[in-house]
Amino acid sequence: MDMEEFTNRIFAIKTTSKQERTVANNIKKAIETNATDVQVVAIIVPDELKGYVLVETPESQARIEQLVEKVAHARTVVRGETTLGEVAHFLVPKPVVSGISEGTIVELIAGPFKGEKAVVKRIDTGKEEITVELYESVLPIPITVRGDNVRVVDRGEAS
């Protein structure tokens, strides 16, 4: 028993807008209630992949197309299968501070300083926090914010 025994395929199913998680739940329900005999063993819904879910299945594309017809908010199967290797990066989401380094110029997009520009002084990858100094402030007070509360404006020359 090792990983090499798996012969599952990965298919992408297109969903109606903002119904990705609903489609995943609906597939689970269809299988659990025996509304379909099509087998799916797992479904990934990455936030980055808007409008799609990825199903892990031993079935063929034609069988997944049969499943889609029975699942509300599932629209079509994207032509062609992929492998787990190609979608594995979705299983380990990138830290939100990736792409930000010391000297990067960011805009705060949440909190009391929303809309202000700032320079990144320090990054805590583990906590996914960055410490910034407001750009046009007379007193450069360091502020620590969550990495997803900023938008990169300019990466600077450093990197």
Added chain:
Amino acid sequence: MVNVAAAKKKLVQVCRECHRVVEGESCAVCGSSNLSTDWTGYLVVIDPKRSEIAKRLNIALPGRYALKVR
């Protein structure tokens, strides 16, 4: 209606220990009450024994999970 749906989605809690979606005060599997509403990526495991994804993520039980929990 859209706003209600968005608000509901926000309130879904997951277990910080095992990443399972939790309904109630504590995780039904590991008993932890260390829960979070701050998570991204969603995973539904139907048949963990036959799923390579479940195996890679060390998930042994069927259920709904978050891929990343803060």
